[in-house]
Amino acid sequence: MTMGKIFDAAIIGAGAAGMMAAVNADSGNKSIALIDHNDRIGKKILSTGNGRCNLSNTDMDIRHFHGGNKDRIERVIRNFDHKDTVDFFNDLGVITMEKGGYTYPNTCEAKTILNAFFMEIKKRKNIDVFTGYKVKKISDHENKLWEISDNKKEVLAKSVVISSGGMAAKKLGSDGSIFPILKELGINIIPMVPALGGLVAEEDYFKKIAGIRTDAKISLEIDGKTVKKEQGNLQVTKEGISGIPVFNISRYAARGLNEKKKVRVITDLFPKYDKEEIKSNLQKIRMNFLDEEIQNGFSLILDKKLAILFCRILGIRPSLKLKDMDDENIDKYSRLVKNWSIRIKSPWEFDRVQATAGGVDMGCLTDELESICKKGLFFAGEAVDVDGDCGGYNLQWAWSSGYLVGKSIAKRGI
Numbered sequence: 001m002t003m004g005k006i007f008d009a010a011i012i013g014a015g016a017a018g019m020m021a022a023v024n025a026d027s028g029n030k031s032i033a034l035i036d037h038n039d040r041i042g043k044k045i046l047s048t049g050n051g052r053c054n055l056s057n058t059d060m061d062i063r064h065f066h067g068g069n070k071d072r073i074e075r076v077i078r079n080f081d082h083k084d085t086v087d088f089f090n091d092l093g094v095i096t097m098e099k100g101g102y103t104y105p106n107t108c109e110a111k112t113i114l115n116a117f118f119m120e121i122k123k124r125k126n127i128d129v130f131t132g133y134k135v136k137k138i139s140d141h142e143n144k145l146w147e148i149s150d151n152k153k154e155v156l157a158k159s160v161v162i163s164s165g166g167m168a169a170k171k172l173g174s175d176g177s178i179f180p181i182l183k184e185l186g187i188n189i190i191p192m193v194p195a196l197g198g199l200v201a202e203e204d205y206f207k208k209i210a211g212i213r214t215d216a217k218i219s220l221e222i223d224g225k226t227v228k229k230e231q232g233n234l235q236v237t238k239e240g241i242s243g244i245p246v247f248n249i250s251r252y253a254a255r256g257l258n259e260k261k262k263v264r265v266i267t268d269l270f271p272k273y274d275k276e277e278i279k280s281n282l283q284k285i286r287m288n289f290l291d292e293e294i295q296n297g298f299s300l301i302l303d304k305k306l307a308i309l310f311c312r313i314l315g316i317r318p319s320l321k322l323k324d325m326d327d328e329n330i331d332k333y334s335r336l337v338k339n340w341s342i343r344i345k346s347p348w349e350f351d352r353v354q355a356t357a358g359g360v361d362m363g364c365l366t367d368e369l370e371s372i373c374k375k376g377l378f379f380a381g382e383a384v385d386v387d388g389d390c391g392g393y394n395l396q397w398a399w400s401s402g403y404l405v406g407k408s409i410a411k412r413g414i
């Protein structure tokens with residue numbers, strides 16, 4: 001069954017990118033169908049930033065974005081950047097605030113951002129919202145009309161925007177169901193891997209040290225080569241490592257593992273001290289507390305669970321008296337504290353991570369994020385091969401790309 005009406009654009013996916021595209025495509029004389037298979041629009045936004053929605057960042061350096069075509073990513077971001085994003089929400093009436101460069105709504109509630117979109121979209125008479133509509137087929141016709149179908153009814157439109165997200169957090173709607181449909185249309189998809197998540201270690205000792213949080217510098221090694229360094233609060237989980245620095249390297253680790261490479265994380269638990277300083281501190285502890293056990297003495301600088309683990313890794317009895325620990329073992333211990341090597345087995349699964357690395361190949365797209373070979377087919381948000389660091393960069397990409405695509409549609413045919 002066809003819906004009768006021919007829309008100027010059908011936007012598939014009413015997440016951050018799709019909603020931004022919809023309000024910018026509606027220039028007053030365009031009709032927009034905003035389609036989502038969830039029962040409500042913008043569901044994922046409610047989960048962002050631990051329910052506070054870290055919507056952007058004052059530091060828009062391009063190194064925070066990753067993907068196929070850095071120049072094009074930069075152009076899209078510069079065209080609608082942090083300031084434009086803040087202005088956009090301020091114009092709707094939302095007050096924003098910054099914390100350490102991270103931008104949030106002043107309410108610190110993600111629902112503020114969703115409500116702003118919800119009211120704006122409701123107000124617009126040219127935007128028809130179709131929820132509970134799972135797109136199963138997209139076909140282009142010779143007469144330049146696109147047909148979007150859930151296998152029961154069709155929406156006809158002159159342009160289509162794919163803003164259906166990636167593969168991360170399926171329960172929030174982005175289940176990846178659009179990608180086989182895109183492949184059928186001849187769109188190249190860069191293999192997708194989980195990004196912004198923790199890493200699972202090969203070592204089986206993590207259950208014993210879970211719960212530790214400590215500042216650390218981590219270096220990601222792929223096939224013996226250092227590819228990325230990060231510093232911040234490291235969290236030890238039952239199965240491996242997590243925390244913002246790990247999230248930021250996880251896309252590279254996942255890619256390496258996908259290519260069957262050897263992936264290791266080298267952890268420096270004392271980035272501000274060199275090995276010799278750690279060594280002399282351990283010697284001081286030994287001198288001060290000769291009759292104490294190593295596990296107690298060394299817990300002056302490390303969580304006790306780690307102090308014990310490091311003894312075990314080095315084959316030293318944790319209950320050994322400090323006076324019986326020789327200089328050679330103190331040297332080995334300080335080296336381990338500065339270079340704790342963790343072998344990585346896998347990234348967290350898509351269901352647990354915040355973003356997707358990979359997606360629609362930017363090489364198939366114009367500067368306006370329109371398909372080169374399929375006129376009228378646009379792309380925005382996480383569906384595209386772009387992902388950002390922790391700190392509001394993924395939502396920024398969704399706003400910037402949604403804005404660009406929306407404006408391109410608004411201009412079309414004028």
Ligand SMILES: Cc1cc2nc3c(=O)[nH]c(=O)nc-3n(C[C@H](O)[C@H](O)[C@H](O)COP(=O)(O)OP(=O)(O)OC[C@H]3O[C@@H](n4cnc5c(N)ncnc54)[C@H](O)[C@@H]3O)c2cc1C
Pocket residue numbers: 012013014015016017018035036037038042043044045047048049050053054055056133134135136163164165166168169172173174175176177178353354355380381382383391392393394395396398
């Ligand atoms: C828990 C969590 C916390 C996060 N926190 C932050 C944060 O604080 N800051 C930040 O910058 N980023 C954050 N992110 C990442 C950010 O939320 C996403 O990158 C961003 O929302 C992507 O927007 P999008 O519009 O491209 O896709 P999505 O928001 O995933 O929206 C895609 C929409 O398409 C719909 N859809 C999919 N397939 C179909 C289909 N076949 N038919 C119909 N509809 C379909 C889905 O239902 C969904 O509503 C977080 C992610 C998660 C999971």
